[in-house]
Amino acid sequence: MNDLPACKVFRCKPGVAAAGAALLLMITLASLGAQNARPRARDLGVAPGVFPPGPLNAITDVAGVRVGHTTMIDGGRVRTGVTAVVPHGGNLFQEKVPGAVFVGNAFGKLAGSTQVDELGTIETPILLTNTLSVGVAVAAAASWTLAQPGNEAVRSVNALVGETNDGGLNDIRGEHVLREHVLAAIAAAREGPVEEGSVGAGTGTQAFGWKGGIGTSSRIVPAGDARYTLGVLVQSNFGGVLTIDGVPMGKLLGRHAFGPSAPGPTSTDQADGSCMIVVATDAPLDARDLKRLAARAVFGLARTGSSFSHGSGDYAIAFSTAADLRHRPSDRAPAARTTLPSEGVSPLFQAALEATEEAVYNSLFRATTMTGNGRTVEAIPLDAVRGFLATRPR
Secondary structure, three states: OOOOOOOOEEOOOOOOOHHHHHHHHHHHHHHHHHHHOOOOHHHHOOOOOOOOOOOOOOHHHOOOOEEEEEEEEEOOOEEEEEEEEEOOOOOOOOOEEEEEEEEEEOOOOOEOHHHHHHHOEEOOOEEEEEHHHHHHHHHHHHHHHHOOOOOOOOOOOOOEEEEEOOOOOOOHHHOOOOHHHHHHHHHHOEOOOOOOEOOHHHOOOEEOOEEOOEEEEEEEEEEOOEEEEEEEEEEEEOOEOOOEOOEOHHHHHOOOOOOOOOOOOOOOOOOOEEEEEEEEEOOOOOHHHHHHHHHHHHHHHHHHOEOOOOOEEEEEEEEEOOHHHOEOOOOOOOOOOOOOOHHHOHHHHHHHHHHHHHHHHHHHHHOOOEEEOOEEEOOOOHHHHHHHHOOOOO
């Protein structure tokens, strides 16, 4: 969409001195350098399921899907950001994609979900941020949509914005995310590799008592005579008893919900939190089957050991990029549409389970230790993880 890199868009609040902004950039680039040295799940031999991943093993394996981040690391207190998932490179309002939302536990804020439920379409970029920044993200997405060529007569916009609460590492009450940060994430969205870990909306998140973040994965799925791609992106900020590839990792590492407290978050904290999941596919699914697909993504969290606790807002958003199923406001006449029969969606359900599981692992493995807001949350210790994984049956 432009020449900005998808994962290195860094902004401070207006008024930050040039020296401070330069320091912010250096800190963030150093963090990314450390993160790039950390492996993904498959580098450790963790490959959930039976379907192969796409070339990038990312949501952007679904053709046309773009992802962008704004990462905000400022001083000792600001650890937050925005992640944008853009379903296609055209005018989203004029070519709405079929979409659906599934709510696992509604202790959270997913702005715009009721209209998606009602109409079965998504008309803006899907934005993820922190809990108290949902409002500014809605306003920014609306402004961005109104400014797109061809939308001069638009008078209503349904922005779709989800969140998790990063108030442990981030000064969330400071409301540091501004419109410019949201717009920067959308502007940076591109196809290709997706930065993971402590970036974008995952900058200040934590999962299973360790540093969480953004993770992604994909699957290539046979369905009848066709082959489809399905991709998942998660913002992990939830808890439970971590399981990796069947290994009770949380118990083995001595850090899990409802157990002895470990340094960092308390035992109770390790049960609560939230997770936002975005599922994209090029399979021609209507809104009804996309809702069923979104449900499987939430179910996939169970494979990782999620407690789905009282304080965990667990949501999935699913959409199809199939061009024939796009809704154009100018359409008035009946039109023939090709959709995958419900009897053919089971492979996609399996793929959603697998890709969600792996995306969560990627969010943990790629995340780096973060200090902010007077706290330090450690990255999961990969040497110990490797050791425990080596003992699992093959």
